[in-house]
Amino acid sequence: MEITISQVYKSFLLYGQRIPVLDGISLSVPQGRCTALLGPSGCGKSTLLSLIAGFYPPDSGSITSSGKVSLCMQKDMLLPWRDLLSNVCLPVEVSDRNALPEARERAASYLPLFGLEGFAHSYPSQLSGGMSQRAALLRTLMADGDFWLLDEPFAKLDALTREEMQSWLLSIIRRFRPGVLLITHDIDEAIKLADHIYVLSRRPASLIADFTPSDHSDAAAISRLKQEIHHCLSTGA
Amino acid sequence: MPKKDLLYPIAGIIIFLLIWQLVASLLIQREWLLPTPGAVVVAFAENLPLIWHHSLYTILEAVLGMIMAVVVSLGFALLMALSPAIKKTLYPLLLGSQMVPIIVLAPLFIIWFGYGTLPKVLVVILICFFPMTINILAGLNAADKETLAFYRSMGMNDRQLFRLIRLPLALPHFFSGLRISAVYSVMGAVIGEWLGAQAGLGLMLIRAQNSFNLPLVFAAILAIIIWSALIFGLVKIAEKHCLKWRKYLTEDK
Numbered sequence: 001m002e003i004t005i006s007q008v009y010k011s012f013l014l015y016g017q018r019i020p021v022l023d024g025i026s027l028s029v030p031q032g033r034c035t036a037l038l039g040p041s042g043c044g045k046s047t048l049l050s051l052i053a054g055f056y057p058p059d060s061g062s063i064t065s066s067g068k069v070s071l072c073m074q075k076d077m078l079l080p081w082r083d084l085l086s087n088v089c090l091p092v093e094v095s096d097r098n099a100l101p102e103a104r105e106r107a108a109s110y111l112p113l114f115g116l117e118g119f120a121h122s123y124p125s126q127l128s129g130g131m132s133q134r135a136a137l138l139r140t141l142m143a144d145g146d147f148w149l150l151d152e153p154f155a156k157l158d159a160l161t162r163e164e165m166q167s168w169l170l171s172i173i174r175r176f177r178p179g180v181l182l183i184t185h186d187i188d189e190a191i192k193l194a195d196h197i198y199v200l201s202r203r204p205a206s207l208i209a210d211f212t213p214s215d216h217s218d219a220a221a222i223s224r225l226k227q228e229i230h231h232c233l234s235t236g237a
Numbered sequence: 238m239p240k241k242d243l244l245y246p247i248a249g250i251i252i253f254l255l256i257w258q259l260v261a262s263l264l265i266q267r268e269w270l271l272p273t274p275g276a277v278v279v280a281f282a283e284n285l286p287l288i289w290h291h292s293l294y295t296i297l298e299a300v301l302g303m304i305m306a307v308v309v310s311l312g313f314a315l316l317m318a319l320s321p322a323i324k325k326t327l328y329p330l331l332l333g334s335q336m337v338p339i340i341v342l343a344p345l346f347i348i349w350f351g352y353g354t355l356p357k358v359l360v361v362i363l364i365c366f367f368p369m370t371i372n373i374l375a376g377l378n379a380a381d382k383e384t385l386a387f388y389r390s391m392g393m394n395d396r397q398l399f400r401l402i403r404l405p406l407a408l409p410h411f412f413s414g415l416r417i418s419a420v421y422s423v424m425g426a427v428i429g430e431w432l433g434a435q436a437g438l439g440l441m442l443i444r445a446q447n448s449f450n451l452p453l454v455f456a457a458i459l460a461i462i463i464w465s466a467l468i469f470g471l472v473k474i475a476e477k478h479c480l481k482w483r484k485y486l487t488e489d490k
Contacts, residue, residue, distance in 0.1 A: 055386040071390050073383075081405050081482045090401070094392045125485040143391065 302361020
């Protein structure tokens with residue numbers, strides 16, 4: 001199973017002018033691994049994700065996915081009138097209502113793992129930013145996708161919470177082994193979470209490099225990698 | 238509402254009554270021109286059976302009209318949300334219906350439908366349906382593109398999007414409209430009665446006015462205010478009950 005993106009071009013019409021956003025992107029997201037898409041803000045990362053999610057088609061090129069894709073956005077997208085459990089089970093309710101009772105039980109059993117124990121019947125407005133984002137990830141899990149598309153899921157959180165959330169997400173990914181496409185502009189986040197990192201240029205985005213963080217325990221290697229990526233991003237080559 | 242917040246409206250009412258009392262008892266000094274608040278309360282108490290009798294008709298018309306206005310506005314809003322063509326067709330007509338003075342339309346209703354309940358209910362519907370229609374429509378269209386795209390990617394079809402996202406999103410808007418309608422509904426019924434009726438607070442008002450019984454006029458006004466406030470309160474309670482999740486929004490965030 002794999003998401004394959006080949007030679008994807010996309011542009012938008014803005015005030016009568018064509019703005020190219022994606023300039024021939026080719027990459028693949030393998031099953032059970034975490035792939036990061038790293039690029040400067042506004043480079044078109046989210047556009048690529050929207051294409052994969054099928055929000056709109058590419059101008060040319062192809063995107064194929066051999067598995068089910070579920071999405072988690074920067075905004076938590078929790079419905080304010082539903083309690084937490086009903087929110088996270090929404091994908092099941094949509095696809096198969098009969099499976100809902102079983103899904104609610106399963107979701108309830110995951111609550112401690114997602115740091116949401118005791119909040120099953122709380123409304124989103126009662127949750128903190130970090131909790132809301134974990135709830136959004138639990139909903140992504142409940143969607144039972146083979147691939148998780150994570151669009152800067154922690155961008156809205158403060159730095160301290162973000163670091164905690166990254167470590168936590170790593171444990172979740174290791175446990176459930178989805179194929180992950182993580183979109184981020186945070187080099188540390190990419191290195192910490194991803195098995196493979198694609199670096200995108202400024203808009204129009206094209207791939208300028210890719211890295212494979214090998215040993216996460218080797219601090220010197222990590223810092224070297226970080227510098228390399230940083231250089232890559234700042235020079236655009 | 239916390240106790241402290243209740244202080245201000247009560248203070249406002251007391252100040253208003255005090256000024257009224259002073260103006261009526263010191264400046265005007267003629268009950269047939271401006272009765273004091275005390276005289277109004279006395280008239281209200283003395284005529285309670287009469288007020289109650291006429292109120293029943295008015296409230297029936299107001300509540301019936303409001304319920305039918307809910308149905309009508311739901312119908313219009315759903316149709317208009319479903320198709321932009323329908324929306325463009327209906328919108329100027331609905332807007333136009335609000336531009337014709339009720340005082341012109343009500344006599345026509347009486348010519349067409351007689352002096353019974355129906356023309357009054359029609360006036361209430363005409364006054365009440367518009368704020369609800371506009372609010373429900375806004376609510377149904379409140380979801381942004383990104384939100385809808387997200388839930389579509391979750392597998393929702395148009396019907397599920399409507400039922401699970403757009404309809405619940407419209408509910409708070411619906412209640413905003415309903416609250417406005419609640420305030421106007423009794424007034425609408427009274428206007429309808431004013432222009433020709435066999436019973437109702439509007440008729441009672443005309444009779445009291447024609448006999449220069451101003452304490453009774455004000456007593457009728459008091460009854461209208463009390464009933465309107467009661468209907469408004471019921472709508473607020475229903476709203477609180479239906480939108481339980483909202484009460485956390487105002488707290489600590």
